[in-house]
Amino acid sequence: MNNHQTIPNMDRAAWLAAMDSRAAHAPVPGYAMYSSLTGGITTDPVLMSVPVDDHLVHRGDGVFETMKCVAGKIYNAEAHLARLERSASGIGLVSRWTRGEWTALIAATLRVADRPDALIRLLLARGPGSMGVNPYDCASPQCYIVVFPLPVPFMRRRPEGAHIGFSRVPPKPPPLADIKHCNYLPNALMAKEARDRGLDFMIGCDGAGHLLEGPTENVAAINQQGELIIYDAPELLLGTTLARLRQLVMPLVADKTLTGVRNWPLARGDLGTAREVWICGTSHDLVAVTRIEGQPVADGRPGPVYALAADLLAADIRA
Numbered sequence: 001m002n003n004h005q006t007i008p009n010m011d012r013a014a015w016l017a018a019m020d021s022r023a024a025h026a027p028v029p030g031y032a033m034y035s036s037l038t039g040g041i042t043t044d045p046v047l048m049s050v051p052v053d054d055h056l057v058h059r060g061d062g063v064f065e066t067m068k069c070v071a072g073k074i075y076n077a078e079a080h081l082a083r084l085e086r087s088a089s090g091i092g093l094v095s096r097w098t099r100g101e102w103t104a105l106i107a108a109t110l111r112v113a114d115r116p117d118a119l120i121r122l123l124l125a126r127g128p129g130s131m132g133v134n135p136y137d138c139a140s141p142q143c144y145i146v147v148f149p150l151p152v153p154f155m156r157r158r159p160e161g162a163h164i165g166f167s168r169v170p171p172k173p174p175p176l177a178d179i180k181h182c183n184y185l186p187n188a189l190m191a192k193e194a195r196d197r198g199l200d201f202m203i204g205c206d207g208a209g210h211l212l213e214g215p216t217e218n219v220a221a222i223n224q225q226g227e228l229i230i231y232d233a234p235e236l237l238l239g240t241t242l243a244r245l246r247q248l249v250m251p252l253v254a255d256k257t258l259t260g261v262r263n264w265p266l267a268r269g270d271l272g273t274a275r276e277v278w279i280c281g282t283s284h285d286l287v288a289v290t291r292i293e294g295q296p297v298a299d300g301r302p303g304p305v306y307a308l309a310a311d312l313l314a315a316d317i318r319a
Contacts, residue, residue, distance in 0.1 A: 019046045030148040031113035034105055036096075037128075037142055041112045048146065055138055056125035060183030063087035065122045066216075066282055067106075067240075068150055072116040074106065075317050079240040080122070083180060088124055090179040095124055096141055105145055113147035119283060121146045123182070154284040155310065158200070161290030161302045162279055164214075166268060167193055167202035171212050174234040191215040201279055201287075206235060211266040217281035218242040219289075221266055221274040222305055226259035229266055241313070242280040248312040257305060276303035285317070286310045 010018065023045045033048040034041045042048060055061035065080040065087075081099050088095050097105070106120055122145055129138035154162065169189045171177065186204075194202045194215070203219050204212040211219055211231070218239045220230045230246055232238045252258045271277050277289035277297050286309055288302035 016046065030146040031115050031118060032109050032147045034109045034145040035142070036144070041109050043112060050123075050125070050144060051128045053128045053131055054125050054142065055127065055129065055135065056123060056142075056182055058131060059126075059133060060181065060185075061091070061093075061135060062123060062125040062182040063091065063093065063180055064124065064182055065180060067120050067122070068282055069110055069116065069118045069120060069147075070150075070317050074110075074120070076240050076244055077103065077106070079243065083240060084122060084124060087180045090175060091181060092135075093124060093126060093141060095143075097143060102143075105143070109145045109147050115147065117150045118147045119150045121148065125182075151283055154200070154279075154287045155302075159302070161288040162200040163291040163294075164201045164203055164277075164279065164289050165194070165197055165199045165293050167204045167214075169193060169202075169204060171204050171206055171235070177212075178234050178237050180237060187215040201289075204236075205268060209268050210235075211268065211271070212236040213239075214279065214281075217279045217284060217287075219266065220245075220278045220280060221271055222258070222276040222303070223270065223274060226275070228258050228261045228305075229264050229270070230261065231265050232263050233265070239281055241282050241285070244316065245280060245286065245309065245313055248316055249309055251312075252305065252308060257308060271297070274298070276306055278306060278309070286313050 028045050029048050032041055032043050050057055052058065063084060065084045067077055067080040068075050081102055085095065123143065125142045125144065126135050127138040127140050127142040167190045169186050172186055190202045190204065194200065201214045201217060203214050206212060213219065213236045220228060220242060222228050228249060230242060246261055249258060249261060253260055271292050272295065275298055277292065279287040279289055288306040290297055290300050290302060
C-alpha cells in the first residue's frame with residue numbers, strides 16, 4: 001500500500017454509501033433475507049449480512065440446508081428440516097425454532113422475495129459473541145434465511161451429460177462427514193478442482209478407494225446386474241434428493257427395469273464397468289455421467305434408466 005494513502009475512518013453514513021456503491025456493480029446476493037437478529041426481512045442487498053463476530057463467520061460454527069422452491073412450492077422441505085435438526089444436534093447446537101416456525105419463516109421470506117423459482121438457504125448459527133473459538137461465548141443461536149436464484153438444471157443446459165473426475169481433496173472424517181456444517185472448505189476446494197481441470201464435478205474417495213460425494217452432490221450407479229447402488233454410510237452425507245429418488249424408483253424395480261436398489265459402497269473401478277452413473281443434488285436434480293476421467297461410461301450417452309428416473313423425479317418436484 002502507498003505510504004501516503006490515507007484510509008478514511010468512516011461513520012455509518014459513509015460506510016453504507018460505500019456499500020451502496022459496491023452493490024450497484026456487484027451481482028445480487030439474494031432476492032430476500034430474514035435475520036433473527038432484526039426479526040425482519042430485507043430485499044436490500046447491502047443489508048443482507050451476518051455479524052463478523054457470529055461464530056458462523058469466523059469459525060464455520062453452524063449448520064445449514066439448501067432447499068428449492070419450484071412453481072411456488074417448496075420441494076422436500078420436511079427432509080431438509082429433519083436433516084437440519086440432526087446436524088444441529090450433531091454439533092450440540094440447540095435451535096430456538098420449531099419445525100413449524102422454520103416453515104413459517106421460510107414462507108414469509110419467499111413471499112417477500114416474490115419469486116416462484118428459487119433456492120432457499122437456511123443457516124442456523126452459533127450466534128454473535130466473540131472473535132474467539134469457544135461456543136459458550138455466544139449468547140444464543142441465530143438463524144438467517146436467504147432466497148436466491150435457482151440455476152437451470154444441469155441436464156437442460158448440458159443434455160449430453162456430465163464429465164467427472166476423482167478428487168484429491170482429503171475426505172471429512174466421521175462423524176463430521178454426515179453433518180451438514182458450515183465448514184465447507186473441502187467442498188469448496190473440490191469445486192475449484194473441477195473448474196481447474198475443466199470438469200463438471202469431482203467425486204471424493206476414501207483411503208480404500210471407495211467413492212464418497214461431490215462438493216454438493218451424491219453419486220449412484222447401475223451395475224452390470226441391473227442394481228441401482230446407493231451408498232448411505234457415516235462416511236458421507238446422503239443428499240435429500242438422492243434419498244427421495246431411492247423411493248421414487250421402486251416402480252422401476254417392480255417392472256424389472258431395475259433388479260433392485262442396494263446400499264453398498266462403490267469403488268472407483270466399479271464406475272468403469274457400470275451400465276449408468278448418476279450425479280444427484282438439490283440444485284442439479286438428476287444428472288447422467290457420460291465420461292469419467294476422460295473415459296466413456298458405457299456408450300458415452302445418457303442411459304435409458306436415467307431418462308425414466310429423471311422423469312419420476314421431475315414429476316415428484318412438480319407435484
